[in-house]
Amino acid sequence: MTLWTATLLTLGVLAFSGGAALVPGTVGAAGEEGKYDSLKRFSQVLDLVERYYVRDVPRKDLINGAVKGMLQGLDPHSTFLSVEEFKEMQESTSGEFFGIGIEISSENGQLVVVAPIEDTPAHKAGLKSGDIILAVDGVPTQDMTTQEAVSRIRGAKGTEVELSILHRDAKAPEVVRLVRDAIPLISVKSKMLEDGYHWVRLTRFSERTTGELVDALKEANKKGMKGIILDLRNNPGGLLDQAVSVSDTFLKDGVIVSIRGRMEDASREYRAKAQPGDVSVPMVVLVNAGSASASEIVAGALRDHNRALILGERTFGKGSVQNVIPLSDGAGLKLTVALYYTPNGRSIQAEGVDPDFEVPFELPREEEKAHRLNMVREKDLNRHIENGTSGKDARPASRADDVKQALEKDNQLRMALQFVKRLPRLKDIQ
Template sequence: MLRQKTTVIWAVIVTIILTGVIVWQWSLAKVTQEAEHYEKLKTFTEVLSLVKKNYVEEVKDKDLIYGAIKGMLQSLDPHSSFMPPEVFKEMQVETKGEFGGIGIQIGIKDGILTVIAPIEDTPAYKAGVKAGDKIIKINEEQTKDMSLHDAVTRLRGPKGTSVTITLMRKEWDSPRDMTIQRDIIKIHSIKSRVLEDGIGYIKLTQFHEQTGAELEKALKGLEKENINALILDLRNNPGGVLDVSVDVSSRFLPQGKLVVSIKGRKEVKKEYHTGNSKKYYDYPMVVLVNEGSASASEIIAGAFKDHSRSVLVGTKTFGKGSVQTVIPLSDGSGLRLTTARYYTPKGTSIHTTGITPDIIVTPDASKEEDIQLQRAIDILKTWRILKEPPKTG
């Protein structure tokens, strides 16, 4: 009995010692990590001090610190950025639906400033800027190593002023200049009409907070025209609010269907499912996409493809499958940080790869006819005859 008690006591002592060692090692690792952290910051403060003392011109601490933060964010990925207070305030402008500029959404692809999509009925759209165009210069300033924020700042400006952009396109032998007059850019997210043979058509140009309600209104209007099939046009739609893409999907997919999941480095995977929409629209459906379809557009295209809800027609999408979180900072500035990636219902990452349509139709610049739209119409007519979507692959 005594031997048994002694064994138990020693077991407790060993457990306490082991627990203490583990906690001590964890604490030591944490302290070591923080020490390394501050050791690297020591180099930064050393450089800051040397610049303040020896640089040829006097510089403000704020400019140096902000410049260092910008450089740190630029080293991560093209979509992470630092916004000084005045820029952080300006960021709200676009979501309100009106701003001064030429009307293009831009991103960085393969290290080059690239047009994601021109916004319909804007100066850039009317001037002939196309999705996929590479922006080589803005007002003769090279865009290589230019941040997205700096590019946007240079493109925007008061109504009536002009900006010259130098573009390179696949079909061109050399870059070309376009001088475009800025205007107030008003974003209208939805256009709808009835095409031939009772086929409804809805063009979604962007996803903002009112898109779901605007879509519902458009669908009800088309129903009054007795449509029997639908084309959803997501071409040149650069995306927008994640929740809105789920809201849009909820009108065409049954309740409870997985639309998209997101996962960060440490976060548990978060899933977004279709909600209980007031009405579920189950028309035969074709979705049009191209290289200007990005972000939220790709979420919808990926969900519809994985759930076999529609036939995807067009060209491969842009491939922006990352999630940016906007974080306000204490001095009024802000941080836009990539914190996660999107995954389609079948677990496919669209980041950099995009989504390949079921039926690839490349536009023909020599023809006035929209051959992608015409192909969508033909598919729906065939669908109606066969009573099932045409085979793809």
Template sequence: TSLDPHSSYLSPKNFRDMQTQTRGEFGGLGIEVTMENGYVKVVSPIDDTPAFRAGLKSGDLITHLDTEPVQGLTLSEAVEKMRGKVGSDLQLTIRREGRKPFDVTVTRDIIKIRSVRSRMEGNDIAYVRITSFSEQTTAGMERAINRLKEEATGKLKGVVLDLRNNPGGLLDQSVKISDAFLNQGEIVSTRSRRADEGQRFNAKPGDITEGLPIVILVNGGSASASEIVAGALQDHRRAIILGTRTFGKGSVQTIIPLSGHGAIRLTTARYYTPSGRSIQARGIDPDIVVEQAKLEKIAQPERRREENLRGRLDNPGGGNDSSPGGAVEKKEDKGPEDYQLSRALDLLRGIALYGARATN
């Protein structure tokens, strides 16, 4: 029988590159890939990398590298061809759903992964984006959450955890990230052909957000470790999953070093969420399906309001009238650029508003 797409031989160079990648820095294009029907399939581009800037998308199929077909190559061989001297160009031929094949030229660079980015949305929502699960991810996430909690000065209403286009990474980091938001219960289990080789990971007491509502953003580029986090928090009803269905990589790879000869990467088990769902080839279905949309500003005609009419009835308790009769105030509204994030923010603020009313 043939090996699955994630099992392969790693040359000594590829083995060293893989070890460097999990530490958060490596050379190449900046994409996580797998094999599908003989082609290289993009799982997701990594933020702020040459592949991301070139416009590569999750689901793209790479059919040629510098006009040479990829069919017949192993995944490791294809990855090795995509790596090269920093500053050198590589032409990719892309097949994308709904389009004719097209070429993209990408310039190789050193890929430094800043796996955690964060900011306040308004003054009440913490936004934390995790781009991959490397060795420093959990520490970076905890620093970000604690800093944003301080910045919000007690006004924090919720957290958006953005796992879109996150291809995964280290299992232990996905377990620790999940554990940070859970007080108890199973996080993930693995099952292999031998029953005695399965593993089960459980949460320890302590929730870094102290029970604040969480929305997790996912899409087709959210894979592996991202799906573990989304699945665990969804099964425990600790977070609302919003976006589109995830990639569906639910298999465990074990790296077996070979003395002086690289390593073998073998698929040895599958991941299962706390409720027993297999992620493999199915992914995580969001609780709220929201496709990403490009929002464009719609021109609004000028409208007169009651306050603009001459001779109107005044409202003695309505405050000062700052607008002269007949004048229409116009404000520039930039509008949200990220529709899925906008929906997540609305949802969290709605939950906070409903909760406040319910306790009054």
């Protein structure tokens, strides 16, 4: 299984560190030692720890710690997965799991929010890309592995977890209490903004994403399609094959993404193929700093083929490929095996995808918000007459109301709608 996950499971603690006395006869130039000599050293250290360490530690824990330390020294995304952790990773891309719906990464020993998943407790609580998680249930996260943090944050549905959060624009941390819930598996949402212009939102790339996208596009086509806004903001990534098939839905031919690794079998080129259901109407793709990995593959492919206009903010910049390798005992290994490149041969690693038009997201003006909150209404007056029909036959919000509200709150979406209405059709671009 090949994953592009901006979060999943980074390690941040060395199993063995310096500061101890040297054991005679074990010092040598690393470059001159063979595998046997290195393993002999490891065996000696393991024996010394088991015999003399102040506490009795199970050998399994020592071995797992050593493996984690080895992988931690490689990069932020390579990691050892215990049996439980391996199962959790599989559930996060295919089955139901419970938590708060957040993708995290490790940066300089700190746990950083890559993106909250839409319609989850984290999203509803206002957590945003770039927020720093300082503590989980009072336990400091400094140098905590991302997998340990994931294990602490996940839990049974209905239980509570407390996070200490430092928002990007804040001077002091905030304590946020969230109730764990089922993380929604639906990854595609769509809405018609104006006659013929559709907003298609991808929240992540799971096993069902392309199928859900195709269904959404079929429904949109029944209503008439003049243009599409593909929203990849705060989409932290997911499965490689889904990034390729989503891109292929909008491309007739050409390279989608190429992968280059040290081993020959780790290098591959993925190409688009013409299909009856290919969509060719004008497109705008929305991205931001929470758009990572698989999202960047799609944005990079559509940009390099001049298939879509990219609007928003620079993406996260995760351009590495991890293979998840099952081990014989049910555990797993997530190992970085390659880097990926856009059709033009550009690596996105640590750089991201720059939008064609940079449009920072703007929150509604605070003074307007405060004004709306402080306005006196009839219900605020003393001895006001109660509404005898309140709660009875209340008119539900219409689709038009939902669209109006979405556009009012989202300047990037408003701009994308303006652009897509003015773009020529694909045949005119080419």
